[in-house]
Amino acid sequence: MNENEPKxxxxxxxxxxxxxxxxxxxxxxxxxxxxxxxxxxxxxxxxFGTGAYAWRAERCLPQLVLxxxxxxxxxxxxxxxxxxxxxxxxRLPVVIMTSSxxxxxxxxxxxxxxxxxxxxxxxxEHFIAAVKQLSLYWLVLNETPPGExxx
Amino acid sequence: xxxxxxxxxxxxxxxxxxxxxxxxxxWLGNEPFRLLAAAITDYAIFFLDCAGQVxxxxxxxxxxxxxxxxxxxxxxxxCFYPPEDVAQGKPDRELQIAAATGRxxxxxxxxxxxxSRFWANVVITALRDAxxxxxxxxxxxxxxxxxxxxxxxxxxxxEAAPDAMVIIDPAGRMVLVNSQTERLFGYGRAELLGxxxxxxxxxxxxxxxxxxxxxxxxxxxxxxxxxNLELFARRKDGxxxxxxxxxxxxxxxxxxxxxxxxxxxxxxxxxEQTLQQAKTEAEAANKELEAFCSSVSHDLRAPLxxxxxxxxxxxxxxxxxxxPTARDYLQRIRNASxxxxxxxxxxxxxxxxxxxxxxxxxxxxxxxxxxxxxxxxATQPGRVVDWRISDGLLARVDPQLVRIALENLLxxxxxxxxxxxxxxxxxxxxxxxxxxxxxxxxxxxxxxxAYVGKLFGAFQRLHSPREFEGTGIGLATVQxxxxxxxxxxxxxxxxxxxxTFYFTL
Numbered sequence: 001m002n003e004n005e006p007k008x009x010x011x012x013x014x015x016x017x018x019x020x021x022x023x024x025x026x027x028x029x030x031x032x033x034x035x036x037x038x039x040x041x042x043x044x045x046x047x048f049g050t051g052a053y054a055w056r057a058e059r060c061l062p063q064l065v066l067x068x069x070x071x072x073x074x075x076x077x078x079x080x081x082x083x084x085x086x087x088x089x090x091r092l093p094v095v096i097m098t099s100s101x102x103x104x105x106x107x108x109x110x111x112x113x114x115x116x117x118x119x120x121x122x123x124x125e126h127f128i129a130a131v132k133q134l135s136l137y138w139l140v141l142n143e144t145p146p147g148e149x150x151x
Numbered sequence: 152x153x154x155x156x157x158x159x160x161x162x163x164x165x166x167x168x169x170x171x172x173x174x175x176x177x178w179l180g181n182e183p184f185r186l187l188a189a190a191i192t193d194y195a196i197f198f199l200d201c202a203g204q205v206x207x208x209x210x211x212x213x214x215x216x217x218x219x220x221x222x223x224x225x226x227x228x229x230c231f232y233p234p235e236d237v238a239q240g241k242p243d244r245e246l247q248i249a250a251a252t253g254r255x256x257x258x259x260x261x262x263x264x265x266x267s268r269f270w271a272n273v274v275i276t277a278l279r280d281a282x283x284x285x286x287x288x289x290x291x292x293x294x295x296x297x298x299x300x301x302x303x304x305x306x307x308x309x310e311a312a313p314d315a316m317v318i319i320d321p322a323g324r325m326v327l328v329n330s331q332t333e334r335l336f337g338y339g340r341a342e343l344l345g346x347x348x349x350x351x352x353x354x355x356x357x358x359x360x361x362x363x364x365x366x367x368x369x370x371x372x373x374x375x376x377x378x379n380l381e382l383f384a385r386r387k388d389g390x391x392x393x394x395x396x397x398x399x400x401x402x403x404x405x406x407x408x409x410x411x412x413x414x415x416x417x418x419x420x421x422x423e424q425t426l427q428q429a430k431t432e433a434e435a436a437n438k439e440l441e442a443f444c445s446s447v448s449h450d451l452r453a454p455l456x457x458x459x460x461x462x463x464x465x466x467x468x469x470x471x472x473x474x475p476t477a478r479d480y481l482q483r484i485r486n487a488s489x490x491x492x493x494x495x496x497x498x499x500x501x502x503x504x505x506x507x508x509x510x511x512x513x514x515x516x517x518x519x520x521x522x523x524x525x526x527x528x529a530t531q532p533g534r535v536v537d538w539r540i541s542d543g544l545l546a547r548v549d550p551q552l553v554r555i556a557l558e559n560l561l562x563x564x565x566x567x568x569x570x571x572x573x574x575x576x577x578x579x580x581x582x583x584x585x586x587x588x589x590x591x592x593x594x595x596x597x598x599x600x601a602y603v604g605k606l607f608g609a610f611q612r613l614h615s616p617r618e619f620e621g622t623g624i625g626l627a628t629v630q631x632x633x634x635x636x637x638x639x640x641x642x643x644x645x646x647x648x649x650x651t652f653y654f655t656l
Contacts, residue, residue, distance in 0.1 A: 014453065016457045016460075016461075017453065017456070017457070020461075023460075023464060069449070070450075099450075099452040099453050100445055101448060101496075101499075102445040102448050104441060105445060120452075121456075122452060122455045122456050122459055122489055123485075123489050123492070124462075124464070125463060127456065
């Protein structure tokens with residue numbers, strides 16, 4: 001795997017939220033390149049290497065997807081469902097990062113195979129701490145599942 | 152019925168007095184008949200002359216009517232009838248009918264010597280000689296009181312039934328209905344008896360019903376009609392109403408009768424419908440609330456995170472461009488955002504408590520309290536509080552909800568004793584005659600009882616944020632949890648001396 005390959009795909013429609021997440025990742029010294037997509041449809045094109053992202057068809061998958069729930073076009077749950085339904089991406093670690101802690105949202109995410117569910121805290125310092133822990137865990141500690149990306 | 156005294160009376164038969172006429176001669180001239188009449192004690196068998204006077208008597212007659220032969224012979228048989236029948240000339244009319252047609256049969260009340268009445272089956276036969284000359288009458292009377300009582304009991308039972316009772320014969324015709332049937336369907340009894348039972352059903356069920364009756368006759372047992380089917384009945388005026396019908400077989404000498412108990416379920420259906428509608432509305436409202444909470448949870452918090460996040464970035468990355476006042480302002484912006492974040496979370500929790508299902512389980516409240524206390528102590532390890540938590544406080548409650556309630560109550564006690572050098576916080580129970588009253592007591596800031604009514608309202612705070620932080624939703628949440636358990640909550644407080652919160656579950 002190329003060291004410069006993006007390791008995280010961030011799916012986030014709000015530019016400020018995206019920027020805050022990027023800043024938090026920088027602050028947690030995770031100097032991993034991050035790719036950002038703005039909606040659910042774009043996320044799937046990126047991961048499946050289709051449409052505008054056809055050039056990615058031969059590229060490695062990221063190590064982690066940070067997925068928001070409220071997204072234009074396809075919402076987070078639908079994106080998650082399609083990721084799990086596709087043989088190329090079914091084992092891909094997906095962490096839900098959202099503002100909602102509604103039990104129904106949480107239950108649906110786990111039902112559809114989310115690996116983790118993080119509620120973004122209002123306090124930015126807590127947010128930085130959360131991002132630091134999750135990137136450390138998923139990018140360093142966790143063994144990437146075998147699959148297409150191991151090729 | 153009186154039991155025959157067989158040994159004394161079996162063979163006795165009283166003969167008519169000499170010269171009692173032709174009918175007496177008939178009695179005397181027929182030895183086998185006389186012996187037979189003497190042996191039968193279940194029936195009163197005796198002869199009357201043409202005028203209706205008693206000519207012969209028998210053991211059965213004495214037993215049934217209570218007269219000895221010497222008391223009755225020669226008397227007119229009208230003395231066997233109730234006075235009202237006598238007044239109407241019934242006895243003589245019966246003789247006339249018997250004389251004209253040969254035989255008269257009747258069922259009705261008769262009177263014994265002691266005045267008591269019995270229900271009699273009476274047959275009067277005209278006795279004629281070879282020249283067709285009327286000699287007198289033979290009379291056979293049987294006591295049917297027991298049978299009559301049984302039949303009357305059955306009718307009373309039928310009348311007393313809360314449902315319309317309809318009994319049909321094997322051909323599907325109504326042979327018995329009670330007054331509830333008349334009331335429910337608007338028909339008179341005479342309009343129903345002998346009619347096909349289909350009269351009581353809407354026309355659209357008529358075709359199928361004979362086959363369904365046959366099916367029932369083939370497998371007769373007590374069961375509801377058309378289980379899980381919507382059944383309808385039809386009144387005389389053509390209107391329909393929903394019913395429930397239970398069927399029971401009644402085997403008789405005339406074939407299988409079927410009893411149907413028909414219950415009007417209009418009111419119940421209406422009630423069920425109202426209930427269902429209310430349920431649907433409540434579910435819709437709950438769904439809406441859920442959607443609302445979900446969107447509040449997401450959309451209201453997102454801008455707060457932006458506000459707090461960029462304030463923090465300004466403070467950290469651009470600190471050298473800011474003077475102390477600017478930094479103070481930014482810190483205030485952050486505090487406000489975080490406070491609002493907590494407020495939203497508390498409100499969402501309050502909403503969630505209202506709509507979630509109560510899941511009761513045996514719960515150790517003492518243990519729950521200790522876990523919460525450990526958590527509180529961890530936030531400020533330096534603080535010394537004298538915790539007095541009673542052991543073995545068990546209750547059947549929703550552990551998750553009660554945990555939230557205790558977190559709030561113990562958290563409040565912890566918060567409001569922060570300025571006490573020797574803080575004491577107590578969690579215990581008072582056993583009252585009919586219930587257990589749990590309490591959380593502290594010796595903290597307390598409150599003025601004048602404001603006790605405001606204590607449990609959402610956003611009500613009795614202390615300024617400068618004194619004690621909080622969102623003002625905690626006790627509203629506690630109250631809602633207690634109410635959802637069907638319990639009560641109340642409080643006592645003294646300013647600067649402490650507060651006690653009581654609750655039942």
